[in-house]
Amino acid sequence: MKKAFSDEDLIKNLSLYYLNRHLKKKPIEKYHRKIDESSLHDREKYKKKSEILLLNSFMHHFPDVQFENFICESPDFIAKFNEKKIGIELTEVINHLEMKKDESNLNKIFRQAEILLEEEDTTKYRGVYFLEFNSTIKFDSLEDQQDIILSIYRSIKKNKPRGYVKSIRKSFHRRNVFITHEYNMNLFDELCSEKIVELIEKKNEKFPYYDTSVDECWLVIVSDMNSIASRYTFIQNKEHLKEVKSPFDKIFHLENLFGNITSIK
Known part of the structure; x- marks a missing residue:
């Protein structure tokens, strides 16, 4: 490629x-x-x-x-x-070309949230977190990005959706904190x-x-x-x-x- x-x-x-x-x-x-x-x-x-x-x-x-x-x-x-x-x-x-930029920004946001959680306590928070977000979210706004990172951080700490996070699901991962977007299939x-x-x-x-x-x-x-x-x-x-x-x-x-x-x- x-x-x-x-x-x-x-x-x-x-x-x-x-x-x-x-x-x-x-x-x-x-x-x-x-x-x-x-x-x-x-x-x-x-x-x-x-x-x-x-x-x-x-x-x-x-x-x-x-x-x-x-x-x-x-x-x-x-x-x-x-x-x-x-x-x-x-x-x-x-x-979906229009989503590619959003996805790149989202991956950067995920990584910042992962770093926060790993620095605090990797053992406590290690796992795979699948997140779904509210539809009004703007991933390219620097101000919103900081709020999104905090929303993710707080959601994972409480294991409940907070702020911009609409839903959260956790799966096992033996090494690190890993955050990704929830997989949703659109039938059409x-x-x-x-x-x-x-x-x-x-x-x-x-x-x-x-x-x-x-x-x-x-x-x-x-x-x-x-x-x-x-x-x-x-x-x-x-x-x-x-x-x-x-x-x-x-x-x-x-x-x-x-x-x-x-x-x-």
């Missing part, structure tokens, strides 16, 4: 995926160790780790894929599959197939610049269901995906919550 992440986004992705009971922990841990051993900058290491986690559902469908190069750029990874050298280009489709939250097609067309333009030593190049498009900006319930006009033209040998769309995968090409 070439888009820029904030540090908060990256750390949040890693934490959320480690909580996923479907996570293929052994290969993920092995791949993360290899990334840690690389010469990449710490920020790039976070990014690569996050990308590998996005591919967790993909590895359930292709358990024989063995990743060999984690630090290449075009494509994102080199792997072995059926005696072939496969380039894997990974990209995320954002369903469609992902427009045109967004996927546009993404493929953009990647098609970059295809000539990818590593030519690979036998095949695959494009994996992910809907990160741990992100409120990327969630969806169904793909609208899915039949349009069958009309896609692309130089990629295979194209897949997958979501990382239940592992559903769609073969586009």
